[in-house]
Amino acid sequence: MKFTTLFLATLVGFVIAGDNDNKEHKKGGHKKNGNLTSQERSCKKMWKLTNIIETSNNQTKMDEIERNHPDRVTKIKEKAAKAQAQVSRLQSNATLQQFCGVYHAHEQLKHQCYEINHVDKISNNIKNKTAVDEASKHKNRTADQVKQKWQKEVDHVKTLQSNKTLVDMCKKMKDGKDSKKGAKQQKNGGSHIQAAGTGALVLSVLAAVLMI
Template identity: 25%
Template sequence: MQFKNLFLTLLFTAVVVADQEDNGQSDDQGSNSTAVVTTASLCAKMAYLDQIVTESKNSTEVSIAQSGNPAKISAYQSIASAAATQLATMSTNTSLVSDCGVIDAAKATASQCKKMAKLQKEIDLASNSTKLQETTNGDATKIASIQAKASAAATSLATMTSNTTLVNTCNAISAKKASTSSSSAAASSTHASGADILDVRTISTICFLAVGAVGIILL
């Protein structure tokens, strides 16, 4: 179980960080795109197509969105039909579908990490009397409200931190982001260094090795 958690942590961290680093890359680095980046874009496309198909099934909403115009509704349904066909084709790629599941899980984990950080900030504010006074201008009602939210936040945070895999993953993501920020500050502001490019590729490699490792462990 410990090995399984370790690989899941590695996997989530690799996918999330690689995705975040890609968001900061310029268009002229297209030739250096990694497999993770390509897969992420395909997954995003599948999610978009799925949204169109799902929305098209609600005739009431479609009618409202198209102002009840028969021609517009027909055109929208044609688009939805084409989207359904394309989605069906992409869904036959079982490797892609599996990878999308991993990426979606990584993004969900990143979202949970952000929530944990937000909850911790609420708790810290409530426990800092000086900051609390400054934030509320000494308003007793506001102070009570913040303290009530902090109490609820503490309960939620305790539940989330009981998940050791989540905690380890969040810590790994934070550490990697800190390392990346430090490297970026030292690098040129106009061109990515060879080390930066290597780092992204390394993350991608780790990601897919982790996918394979997790698959073996789960068998």
């Protein structure tokens, strides 16, 4: 209970702070790399390095990489060996770990909402020969492999869509972006009103993320 309360309090502060920094975000709600805080950069660095290590330890993935890009296998192993020490150092920082947990939940929510909002495009691409051919050439895969991959993505989104809390939250986020296109908020007081509204939705955010 104590951890959940702390996590929720941190999430409230994180999301509200994110709204107050809205001018630093690119279209689509993502911050420009130059506008990331030092903690956000550290989180992303740790996730990237961890992903390299996990890939290096996943024989199935490494076999696939070796088939398609044999020149990358040695580089991945070398990067993974160097990354281990850096990841251990970052993970030893308890404060950073707490922040990254909240940041990851926030980023995961945005990613899941993006998937839900764009699933129709993926479904249409499966039936589009031109799109399949282009993806096959670019990814060095057969048409069937491309279609299977896209179908897995569609199936994954269907699972996300079964979470009503998540779907409702994504809709509110999308509606909020759409409303901003038609009218600009007043400079004085606007951010406080938006922050209050976001705070009221934090419980939904937390529930949606923890239920996935």
